[in-house]
Structures are given as C-alpha cells and as structure tokens.
Amino acid sequence: MNTRTRAAIIGGIITSLVIAVFAISLNSNIFRQSNTQQNSIQNNVGITSKLKVVASFFPLYEFARNVGGGKAEVYSFLPIGNEPHSWEPSIQEIEQLKGTQLFIYNGAGMESYISKFMSSGEFSNMTFVKVTKGITLLKADAAEDDKEILAQGGMDPHVWNDPILAEQEVTNIKNAMKNVDPTNAQYYEDNANAYITKLNTLDNDIKTGLSHCKKDTFVSFHNAFNYFSNRYGVHDVWITGIAPEADVPPQDIQRVIQIAKDKDVKVIFSEDLVDPRLANTLADEVGAQVLVLSPLEGINQTEQQEEKTYLDKWYQNLHNLRMALECQ
Structure with missing residues (x-):
C-alpha cells in the first residue's frame, strides 16, 4: 500500500468518526433544542408567529378557532371520527403537542389523560385552560359508568350543549389568549364578542323553535x-x-x-x-x-x-x- 493510499484511508476514517460524534451530539440535544424552540415561541407570541393552540375535542376547537381567527393556529387533539369519553392519545399524538402554548380542555372528567399531562412536568411551557372554570356543574345522574368522571367528583361535563354556558367557555378561552398574547388582546376580544352574538342567536332560535x-x-x-x-x-x-x-x-x-x-x-x-x-x-x-x-x-x-x-x-x-x- 503506497503512502497516498494509506493517507486517503486514514482521512476517510477520521471523517467518519467526526460525523458519528456529531450525530450523537445532535441526538442528545434534540430534546433540549425542542425546549429552547418552545421557549422562543413562547417569548415571541404576537411578534413573529401565530399563537399555537390545541383544543381537546370538537366544540372547544370550534370556540377557540373562532376566537383565535387569523392570529392563532388551532387544531383538535381528538382525531376525526373518535368519541372523546374513552379516548387516549398515542405517543405520536403527544409528541405533536411540542411548541403548543395553550391546551384548552373541558374538565369534569371529560379528558381522562389531562391530569397525567399536567403532573408530568413535560409541558411546563404550555398553559392549560379549563373552560368550565366558573361554571356551576350539574351532578351526573349516572357517574358510575365512567370512572374518570366519577374520579373528578361525578359532575356532568356536557356544558357545551347549553349555548349560554358555551358563552362562558368562549369567554374563558378569550381571556387565556389575551393573557398569553396581549399584543392581540383587542382582536381576541372582538372575535369572542362576535361569536357570542351567534350563540345568543342560537339560544333565541332554540327557544322559539321549541316554544309550541x-x-x-x-x-x-x-x-x-x-x-x-x-x-x-x-x-x-x-x-x-x-x-x-x-x-x-x-x-x-x-x-x-x-x-x-x-x-x-x-x-x-x-x-x-x-x-x-x-x-x-x-x-x-x-x-x-x-x-x-x-x-x-x-x-x-x-x-x-x-x-x-x-x-x-x-x-x-x-x-x-x-x-x-x-x-x-
């Protein structure tokens, strides 16, 4: 083997080692970089990016989408076609939460996974928004058939099916968005008021429709x-x-x-x-x-x-x- 060939082989080995060390270093820092990116997103709300919002299931997604408008990127955590009472997220679905700033949930046992999320320490940069906060809940008439609802005090979670109570849920979402993104506070206020007007119209239409x-x-x-x-x-x-x-x-x-x-x-x-x-x-x-x-x-x-x-x-x-x- 001549000197030139030996040098080429040694050079190739050194290059491979450098690449391998770089890859290991990169992998070990993925989680730290993810956290840094999430912190960066959190600090630049209203300046360089849309507010990133996840709603636990359909009605809350609808409320958040209408309040957030063009200033928020909103998606439903519950996949299309699923019923939320017994649904549990996969690892991949949990991974998709990275970078989320607001997680909007109903409470009263509707989301069986939420307490694990909140106590895990993995979502310290995410604000959890309980939309039933401040609403007087009714006692569930059959709490024994849902262990999670029973564990949460046996209250009925189906608040969103009353349009007037849905207005309070919209207000709670609006307040959370304003707190996280004060730059666009008036925008969220105006959107919430416009959607609450539609809920008021729905309420009046139901009253009229069921009056006779x-x-x-x-x-x-x-x-x-x-x-x-x-x-x-x-x-x-x-x-x-x-x-x-x-x-x-x-x-x-x-x-x-x-x-x-x-x-x-x-x-x-x-x-x-x-x-x-x-x-x-x-x-x-x-x-x-x-x-x-x-x-x-x-x-x-x-x-x-x-x-x-x-x-x-x-x-x-x-x-x-x-x-x-x-x-x-």
Missing part, C-alpha cells in the same frame, strides 16, 4: 343533554349513561321502552359517532323512527370535508328535536 310543541320528552342515546334540557324546559330520557360506550343493563333498556310507550315517543335518537343498532332495536320495539341527535363531541370525515361547524350541527339538532317533539 305537542310533546316535552325525547329519548337521547347518552346522557349528554342535562344542561340543554334545564335551559329549555324539556325532558331527556337517555339510553346509556354519562358516556355512550357504557354497557346498558336490561332493566334500564326496559325502563326506557316503558317511558317511550307511556309518552308516545315517535323518535329514538342515535348519535353520529356510535353504533346505531341499540337505538334501532329500541325504535322497533316502540314503533318509532331513528334520527340523529349529536352531542357535538366530535365529527366524522364527511362532516370535516363539508366544514360543518358547532352552529351547523346544533341547528340540525334543533330540526330533529322539533320533529321528535312535534313542534309547530
């Missing part, structure tokens, strides 16, 4: 409409409990059948993200038809493509409720 009805009782799939029923003076009989995936004892099914017959119910409601077979069976038993009453906990792929909103889905709910209650 022959019936006052409807059968929903799961117990998601207590706040709604209290607001508008109707009665909800549910098939499952506070979570739609709960097993239903035979005696509870029989109870619903008997009430439906006594109240001459002609519509049994299913949901958009659950198997409709149980609703179909009950409808056959009482001679009723099946319609969808969405608890607005998520949307499917088709609805996403159609860009269906919280307001769109509630107006569809109102249409179906008017049919069920035989409103004029």
Whole structure:
C-alpha cells in the first residue's frame, strides 16, 4: 500500500468518526433544542408567529378557532371520527403537542389523560385552560359508568350543549389568549364578542323553535343533554349513561321502552359517532323512527370535508328535536 493510499484511508476514517460524534451530539440535544424552540415561541407570541393552540375535542376547537381567527393556529387533539369519553392519545399524538402554548380542555372528567399531562412536568411551557372554570356543574345522574368522571367528583361535563354556558367557555378561552398574547388582546376580544352574538342567536332560535310543541320528552342515546334540557324546559330520557360506550343493563333498556310507550315517543335518537343498532332495536320495539341527535363531541370525515361547524350541527339538532317533539 503506497503512502497516498494509506493517507486517503486514514482521512476517510477520521471523517467518519467526526460525523458519528456529531450525530450523537445532535441526538442528545434534540430534546433540549425542542425546549429552547418552545421557549422562543413562547417569548415571541404576537411578534413573529401565530399563537399555537390545541383544543381537546370538537366544540372547544370550534370556540377557540373562532376566537383565535387569523392570529392563532388551532387544531383538535381528538382525531376525526373518535368519541372523546374513552379516548387516549398515542405517543405520536403527544409528541405533536411540542411548541403548543395553550391546551384548552373541558374538565369534569371529560379528558381522562389531562391530569397525567399536567403532573408530568413535560409541558411546563404550555398553559392549560379549563373552560368550565366558573361554571356551576350539574351532578351526573349516572357517574358510575365512567370512572374518570366519577374520579373528578361525578359532575356532568356536557356544558357545551347549553349555548349560554358555551358563552362562558368562549369567554374563558378569550381571556387565556389575551393573557398569553396581549399584543392581540383587542382582536381576541372582538372575535369572542362576535361569536357570542351567534350563540345568543342560537339560544333565541332554540327557544322559539321549541316554544309550541305537542310533546316535552325525547329519548337521547347518552346522557349528554342535562344542561340543554334545564335551559329549555324539556325532558331527556337517555339510553346509556354519562358516556355512550357504557354497557346498558336490561332493566334500564326496559325502563326506557316503558317511558317511550307511556309518552308516545315517535323518535329514538342515535348519535353520529356510535353504533346505531341499540337505538334501532329500541325504535322497533316502540314503533318509532331513528334520527340523529349529536352531542357535538366530535365529527366524522364527511362532516370535516363539508366544514360543518358547532352552529351547523346544533341547528340540525334543533330540526330533529322539533320533529321528535312535534313542534309547530
């Protein structure tokens, strides 16, 4: 082997070693660089980038998207087509939270993973925003079918189905955005006021739409409409409990059948993200038809493509409720 060849080989070995050491150093610093980047994002809100916001599921995503407008990048943590009560995020989905400044969640046991996130220490640069803060929650009538809700005190989490209480949730989101991004505070204030006006219109339309009805009782799939029923003076009989995936004892099914017959119910409601077979069976038993009453906990792929909103889905709910209650 001549001197030139030996030198070339030695040079190649040295180059390879340098590259390997650099790669190891780079990998060991990825997490530290991620934290540095997150700190940088946090410090430059309103100056160089949009506010980065994650909402735990569909209605909160809708509220945050409308308040944040063009100043915020908002996405739903819950994947399309999933039902949030029993959903747990994957490692990949948790990784996507890096760089997020606001995590908006409902509370009252709706997000089973949230306490682990908050206590992990991995999200010290993220602000967690509980949108039910300041809202008087109702006791869940069937907390025993959802361990997480029971662990959180057995309160009903379905606040967003009352448009007036949804206004408070919007206000809590607005305040959080203003705190993190004070430069655009007036922008968030104006957007929140505009969206609250739409919620007020929805509230008035529901009151008008349900003001002259022959019936006052409807059968929903799961117990998601207590706040709604209290607001508008109707009665909800549910098939499952506070979570739609709960097993239903035979005696509870029989109870619903008997009430439906006594109240001459002609519509049994299913949901958009659950198997409709149980609703179909009950409808056959009482001679009723099946319609969808969405608890607005998520949307499917088709609805996403159609860009269906919280307001769109509630107006569809109102249409179906008017049919069920035989409103004029």
